[in-house]
Amino acid sequence: MLKQSRTISKMQMLFSIACFIQASMLLTSFFTPVGGSSSWLAVISSYLVFAVFTIPLIMLIKNFPDKNLFQINAIVFGKVGGKIVSAIYLIFFWTLSSLNTKDIGVFLQQTVMTKTPTYVTIFFLMFLCAWATRKGLSVVTRYASFFFGVSMIIMIFSFIFSYNLMDFSYFLPILDIEPIRFIQTTNVSLNIPLGEIIFFLMIHPEVRDINKNSGKVVYIGSFMGMLNILLVVIHDTAILGEAGKLFTIPTFETLRMISIGDVLSRVEILFAIMLMLLLFFKISFMVYVTTISIAEILEIKDYRRIAFITAALVYISSYIQFNDSYIHAEFGITVAPLIWTFIEFFLPFLTLMIFIVKQKYKKGSEQTA
Amino acid sequence: MIFYASVIFLLIILVEIVPFFKEKNKKDGIKASIVLLFAMIPAYLFFSNIKVYSPMYLMYELFMWLGWHYPALG
Numbered sequence: 001m002l003k004q005s006r007t008i009s010k011m012q013m014l015f016s017i018a019c020f021i022q023a024s025m026l027l028t029s030f031f032t033p034v035g036g037s038s039s040w041l042a043v044i045s046s047y048l049v050f051a052v053f054t055i056p057l058i059m060l061i062k063n064f065p066d067k068n069l070f071q072i073n074a075i076v077f078g079k080v081g082g083k084i085v086s087a088i089y090l091i092f093f094w095t096l097s098s099l100n101t102k103d104i105g106v107f108l109q110q111t112v113m114t115k116t117p118t119y120v121t122i123f124f125l126m127f128l129c130a131w132a133t134r135k136g137l138s139v140v141t142r143y144a145s146f147f148f149g150v151s152m153i154i155m156i157f158s159f160i161f162s163y164n165l166m167d168f169s170y171f172l173p174i175l176d177i178e179p180i181r182f183i184q185t186t187n188v189s190l191n192i193p194l195g196e197i198i199f200f201l202m203i204h205p206e207v208r209d210i211n212k213n214s215g216k217v218v219y220i221g222s223f224m225g226m227l228n229i230l231l232v233v234i235h236d237t238a239i240l241g242e243a244g245k246l247f248t249i250p251t252f253e254t255l256r257m258i259s260i261g262d263v264l265s266r267v268e269i270l271f272a273i274m275l276m277l278l279l280f281f282k283i284s285f286m287v288y289v290t291t292i293s294i295a296e297i298l299e300i301k302d303y304r305r306i307a308f309i310t311a312a313l314v315y316i317s318s319y320i321q322f323n324d325s326y327i328h329a330e331f332g333i334t335v336a337p338l339i340w341t342f343i344e345f346f347l348p349f350l351t352l353m354i355f356i357v358k359q360k361y362k363k364g365s366e367q368t369a
Numbered sequence: 370m371i372f373y374a375s376v377i378f379l380l381i382i383l384v385e386i387v388p389f390f391k392e393k394n395k396k397d398g399i400k401a402s403i404v405l406l407f408a409m410i411p412a413y414l415f416f417s418n419i420k421v422y423s424p425m426y427l428m429y430e431l432f433m434w435l436g437w438h439y440p441a442l443g
Contacts, residue, residue: 187439305389308384312412317408333439335433
C-alpha cells in the first residue's frame with residue numbers, strides 16, 4: 001500500500017481543482033458545435049447536475065480521508081474485485097493523460113510553434129511533468145493559484161478588449177435545439193471538464209484536514225473553474241455566433257480579431273500562454289496521478305522511481321490513442337460522454353452504495369451477536 | 370525515430386530500472402520493467418509504421434458498432 005503524507009493544504013487543492021477544470025477550455029469545441037448558441041445554458045445545467053452527481057465522491061472522501069481511490073476499492077470490493085475496478089480507473093487516467101498531451105501538442109503546432117514537430121514539444125513537456133512528479137504533489141500543485149490568477153486576468157481583459165466585437169443577438173432564439181442535442185451538450189460538458197475531478201480522489205489523502213469542509217473545497221474549486229469555461233463559451237458565441245462551429249479553437253480565432261487602434265493587436269498570444277500554463281499544470285497533475293495509480297496497483301513502494309516510465313507511456317500513447325483527430329473529436333461528442341459517466345460518476349456511486357450496505361450489514365450482525 | 374526512441378528508453382532503463390536491481394529490489398524492478406515494456410512495444414510498432422490500436426479506440430469502435438452513442442454531428 002502506497003504511503004501518502006499530508007503535504008498540501010485545502011487551499012492548494014481548491015485552486016488545483018479550479019485550474020484543472022479551466023484547462024479544459026480548449027475542449028469547448030467538443031460541445032459548442034452540438035449546442036450552438038445554447039451551449040452556455042448547457043454549461044450551467046451541467047454544473048447543476050454535477051453538484052448532485054458529485055455527492056458520492058465527497059462522501060467517499062469524508063468516509064475515507066486517509067485512503068485513496070484504489071485503497072477504497074480494495075476495502076469495498078475485496079482484493080481481486082478492487083484490482084479489477086482500479087484497473088478500469090487506471091486505463092481511464094492513462095487515456096485522459098495521453099489525450100490531453102496530444103491536445104497540447106496539436107495546439108502548439110497549430111498556433112505557436114508551427115514548424116516544430118509535436119514529438120519535440122511533447123518530449124520536453126513530458127520531461128518536465130515527470131520531473132515534477134518525482135518531486136511530489138506539493139511541487140505539482142504549488143503554482144495552481146498563480147496559474148488561476150493569471151488565466152482569470154487574461155480572460156477578463158480579453159473579454160473587455162473584444163466587447164465591441166460582440167453581438168448578443170447571436171444568443172437568440174434561446175434553446176432552439178432538439179432536446180437530445182441539449183442533453184448531449186450537457187453530458188459532454190459534465191464529463192469532460194467537470195467529471196475529471198475523479199483524479200482528485202487519488203490525492204485527497206495528501207491534503208491536510210480534508211475530512212473537514214471537503215464538500216466546500218470541491219464545490220468552490222469546480223465553480224471557479226466552470227466560471228471561466230462559461231465565460232469562454234459566452235465570449236465565443238457572442239463574437240462568432242453559429243460560425244464558431246467551423247473552428248477547432250474558436251477562442252483563439254476571436255482573440256485574433258482584437259485590434260485596438262494600431263497599438264494593441266495579436267492578443268491571442270496571451271490566450272496561448274494561458275492555455276500552455278493551464279495544460280502544463282493539468283498534464284503534470286495527470287501524470288502524477290497515473291504514476292501513483294500504477295505504483296498502487298502493482299504495489300511498487302516508491303512511486304517516484306517510475307515517474308519517467310509513466311511519462312514515456314503517456315508520451316507514446318498520445319500518438320496511438322486516436323490517429324485521426326476527426327475520430328478523436330467524434331469520440332468526444334458521441335461515445336466518451338457515456339463511458340466517462342460510467343467511470344466518473346456511476347462507479348464511485350456503486351462503491352459508496354456497497355460500502356453503506358456492508359456497514360449496515362456489519363452493524364446488524366454485531367447487534368444480533 | 371527508432372534511434373531516438375532507443376536512446377530515450379536506454380536512458381530510462383539506466384535511470385529508473387537499474388537502481389531497483391542495484392538495491393536488490395528485484396520484485397519492483399521486474400514490475401517497473403513490465404510497465405516500460407507497455408511503452409516500448411507500441412512505440413517500436415508505431416515508429417515502424419505498424420498500426421496500433423489503443424483500448425479506448427477499440428471501445429469507441431465497439432460502442433459505435435453496438436449503436437450505443439449520441440448522434441454524430443453529420
